[in-house]
Amino acid sequence: MTDSPPPTAPMPITPWTLFYTFASMGLQGFGGVMAWARRILVEDRGWVDNREFTELLALSQILPGPNICNLASILGYRWCGFRGAAAAVTGLLGPSGLIVLGLGALYEHFQNAPGVAGAVHGMTAVAVGLVFAAGVKLAQSQPRNLRGPILGVAALVAVAVLHWPLVWVLGVLIPLALLLEWRSGKAVQA
Amino acid sequence: MSILIQLFLQFVLISLLAFGGASATLPEMHRFLVVQHHWVDDHTFSSLYAISQAAPGPNVLFVALFGWHVAGLAGAAVTLFAMCIPAALLALMVEHYMSRYPHHRWHFVLRRALAPITIGLVFATALIVFQGAPVHLGAVLTVIATTWITLRTRFNALWLILAGALLGGLGWI
Numbered sequence: 001m002t003d004s005p006p007p008t009a010p011m012p013i014t015p016w017t018l019f020y021t022f023a024s025m026g027l028q029g030f031g032g033v034m035a036w037a038r039r040i041l042v043e044d045r046g047w048v049d050n051r052e053f054t055e056l057l058a059l060s061q062i063l064p065g066p067n068i069c070n071l072a073s074i075l076g077y078r079w080c081g082f083r084g085a086a087a088a089v090t091g092l093l094g095p096s097g098l099i100v101l102g103l104g105a106l107y108e109h110f111q112n113a114p115g116v117a118g119a120v121h122g123m124t125a126v127a128v129g130l131v132f133a134a135g136v137k138l139a140q141s142q143p144r145n146l147r148g149p150i151l152g153v154a155a156l157v158a159v160a161v162l163h164w165p166l167v168w169v170l171g172v173l174i175p176l177a178l179l180l181e182w183r184s185g186k187a188v189q190a
Numbered sequence: 191m192s193i194l195i196q197l198f199l200q201f202v203l204i205s206l207l208a209f210g211g212a213s214a215t216l217p218e219m220h221r222f223l224v225v226q227h228h229w230v231d232d233h234t235f236s237s238l239y240a241i242s243q244a245a246p247g248p249n250v251l252f253v254a255l256f257g258w259h260v261a262g263l264a265g266a267a268v269t270l271f272a273m274c275i276p277a278a279l280l281a282l283m284v285e286h287y288m289s290r291y292p293h294h295r296w297h298f299v300l301r302r303a304l305a306p307i308t309i310g311l312v313f314a315t316a317l318i319v320f321q322g323a324p325v326h327l328g329a330v331l332t333v334i335a336t337t338w339i340t341l342r343t344r345f346n347a348l349w350l351i352l353a354g355a356l357l358g359g360l361g362w363i
Contacts, residue, residue: 026247030348065277066212066250073278096247115359122358124240124323129336135312148306155310159217160317166218181303
């Protein structure tokens with residue numbers, strides 16, 4: 001079974017094509033780039049198939065660091081070594097980073113102009129809603145059990161209410177979560 | 191210690207703790223930049239995050255705005271570099287030495303174990319950004335409406351951000 005049609009004319013992959021492919025991905029991606037990454041890398045370019053992409057995504061997600069940067073560096077490295085990794089990450093972050101900084105500069109310059117403060121309040125409320133909805137979507141995808149909500153609420157309270165350093169919070173919660181997961185796996189097998 | 195070095199060290203640490211993506215570490219950035227050092231105030235912190243959401247590009251770019259607010263262009267470069275490059279090098283090491291075992295069970299167990307913590311951190315991020323906005327009925331209704339629209343429809347997030355900017359600019363939020 002094939003998940004995607006084979007590419008008709010495979011394009012030679014060079015650091016330069018990596019740079020502008022990841023740059024165009026960054027510039028099109030509003031509200032997250034991962035959906036565009038799949039569309040461009042799997043469907044448009046045919047550089048990886050769907051299964052490979054899903055495996056890469058899973059690996060990028062369990063490794064620390066921004067997922068899309070991990071994915072870009074691994075793919076760039078697979079095809080063109082360190083130069084490819086550097087080209088992919090630079091393309092991903094450079095052009096869209098300049099746009100973000102430009103918007104930030106405009107804000108600092110015009111923040112006292114009439115309407116600007118209100119506009120940013122409105123955007124902030126929408127941004128909160130977007131993050132909240134992302135949390136709800138993730139929670140809906142989880143198996144129904146007790147340890148999930150308990151670990152989640154513990155993380156929420158520790159960092160957002162008590163303002164404890166993340167390194168301590170994760171230092172306690174990750175081993176605890178692994179222990180609980182391992183024990184429940186044993187319970188299922190028994 | 192120079193501000194740039196402090197930014198670099200802290201954001202390298204944050205990067206290596208970012209198991210649920212960049213947004214899940216926003217509360218830690220808030221603790222460091224707002225609570226501990228007072229380099230950014232609550233309101234600016236939330237505003238810069240909101241502005242980053244109106245721009246294209248990977249979510250992680252909001253860290254460049256924080257770095258830029260604290261220490262100019264050098265600050266932006268340092269935070270973005272620290273956030274992305276050490277983790278990317280770690281990913282390359284894993285790719286280089288472990289790509290022979292892609293179906294290993296540790297993948298699966300680790301992801302299942304980490305997911306609830308990540309979800310808690312994502313809700314923490316929403317709470318922290320909300321703290322920096324002026325809390326009144328319009329803002330609360332906007333959060334509820336955005337959540338509902340995002341979960342029920344396939345509207346692009348950019349249109350929601352622009353609608354928020356328009357309604358806010360008119361003084362309705």
